[in-house]
Amino acid sequence: MASYLHPVDPPAVDGLNIVVCIKQVPDSAQIRVHPVTNTIMRQGVPTIINPYDLFALEEAMRLRDQYGGRVTVLCMGPPMAEDSLRRALGLGCDKAVLITDRRFAGSDTLATSFALATALTTLAREQPIDIVFTGKQTIDGDTAQVGPGIAARLELNQLTYVSAIDSLDQDKGEIVARRRAEGGVQVLKSKLPCLITMLEGSNVLRRGSIQDMLRAARADVTIWSAEDAGVEDPMKCGLRGSPTVVKKVFAPSPREEPAEMVATEGKTAHQAADAILDLIFASQPKLEADLVKGA
């Protein structure tokens, strides 16, 4: 069955063609927010590859090492996100694509999944894509919505929160993976092409070889505008393509009643502890009875 990522049926088989979507994220909480648009001002903050994406990168490279093929890293972001793509090349990825355009600015998860899905469709015209990997979420957005968004747009079989890939059969196009569920693990059998979001701790990231690092320094990172990526309707990108609107950004206010501070001046730790206990049980009399009962 032909699909967005397998425009040619049957796909040309030459190992696995894998794409990993990564994001460059701020490495700290020193975020500044634009007072008018309520969007993030990323200038001057040190950046890293989103830590959750590293598990996706490693898993993709392991599959490539085992079955042959290549790993492409894809990133939507500002021009400086090229640094993160070079880092991924230095770890051993084969190809890097940055989609960067002012019109992507302010994208929410729906607009982000649109831009990435469009770029993936364009990449698949060069060579059909078998697996798209993402991290489970980013540390700046923390939504875990972009992976499922890409899968929904490209009608890919979706495997989220994957902790291990048990087997892959290229001839049949079948994959068996373990998925984190509430209170247990689902073992799922699915078919390629699919989208996998990797769970943290599922593997250990390799160190790039010297050759890879040297290659990465000289490699070309493909840089695409929205048009290059295949976007036909810019109204679906960025702020305009984002149904969610941030109406307010604010710091939480302190509780109305300030904390009662326990005087520790001149007390030993034991005296302070007794004072704390008295206050705890004075405010929660039933708790003491229940704790003693439980003893």
Added chain:
Amino acid sequence: MAQPPQRPAGGRAGMKKELPEHFKAYKNVWVFVELERGRVHPVSWELMGEGRKLADKLGVELCAVVIGPKAPETKAAIAETWAYGADTCYICEDVALTDYRNAPYTKALTDLVNTHKPEILLLGATTLGRDLAGSVATTLKTGLTADSTELDVDDEKSLAATRPTFGGTLLCTIHTLNFRPQMATVRPRVMAMPDPDPTRKGGRMVWHSLDMAEADIVTKVLEYVADATTSDANLAYADVVVAGGMGLQNAANFRLVKDLAAAIGGEYGCSRPVVQKGWMPADRQIGQTGKTIRPRLYIAAGISGAIQHRVGVEGADLIVAINTDPDAKIFEFAHLGVVADALQVLPALTEAFKRRLGGDVKVLEDA
């Protein structure tokens, strides 16, 4: 795939106040009831409590959505929705919905939404809920706010979903102005569990057929392996929680946190940076991206109190904060504050609790 035509406003979409005509018929608050392996996830009932408040403010119905196999457990879940306040229950029962799989569940929920047009759709931010919500929102091309910590409706009857942003530096309030339904997920334990009313009368039941053959569902569940330990649930539902932060200085000092938790018969946890340092496992993390807790007593040792931690503990009845820094954020939302070195106070507290409570204490059952 039916989708509404998009007619974005000029300039910035979403700033336009007028809801497009075809969305004006969208009405009522829906809560997705997460039924997995015969059990309803408690977050569903927590959301029903919250959904009831929103529905009352809007003057509309609260509706439950139950998706699962044709089985006694599904029937029981439907019956339970009345006790938690549902006026109408939308039901999709099919053998293909026995185990959670993304494709059939996405189809069931998007078809229900397109047919019955709710204005608000809430789901639990569990592994199942997040897997499903992202697919459904994208298929419907509408807005979705993840891990909301507060839900409200404004004067214009628009859902205001508040969540921490950027690793917990600030909070932001998010609206979906021009699209329907307005979707949000909420983590377990963020909202209080409402008291069920078993005497409440059953409401309207609306059945919907899946129209999807098993042969057309590519993904198959081969096996389900239950977790050996359930530390997850214990931490979220514990009556007493003791947690440590970066103020404890190294991994070895977390022994003090565990000792105090054991002495009171509670659970232990930590803040996000502690997990990032590798001092504690990820399933012990408390906060926005870890566990949300609602204990009767919460003792935070050496935790500064970033927003992402705050939203995970604000449901506690009593928050006791120990920190050497008198200006630490945590004192802004703690009930009791102790400016002292946690490394000295923790062992002293352990002894004091042991003396008061008498020796070994078992873990409390949920009251």
